[in-house]
Amino acid sequence: MQRVLVAGATGYLGRFVVYEFNRRGHWVRALARNPNKLEETGPFLEPAVIDQVNEVFTGQVTRPETLQGLCDDVDIVFSSIGITRQKDKLTYREVDYQGNKNILNIALAGPVKKFIYVSVFNAHMFEHLEVVCQGS
8 A cells, every 4th residue: 555645635636636546545645725625525516535535734835834744654746736716825836836846845855756746737738828837
């Protein structure tokens, strides 16, 4: 059994990833800024996943000091962290780039064997959007 961290577990894709890792018998840690969202159905009727996680880690990817121990005893990190709607005055660069980099830095310092990052499906079709071209 592998131990998996799902960053973005309260988002659309993250909820389905949590469910699938659990279904396949993996131990799942969910990173959530607001853990209560794991208990609720998502805005597009995606399932609540609190019963699919073994451990909830509360932290904010834009604040690395809240992520200490995030990857302890984790084999795989799956991240779908990213802004879908700008709020909290955070930028795409702060969340999509730096937030994921903060997680990656922690993963590289620990026992993590695999880091999976999902950004934008068919990104080449959306290069005109700020969220897609930020890393350029």
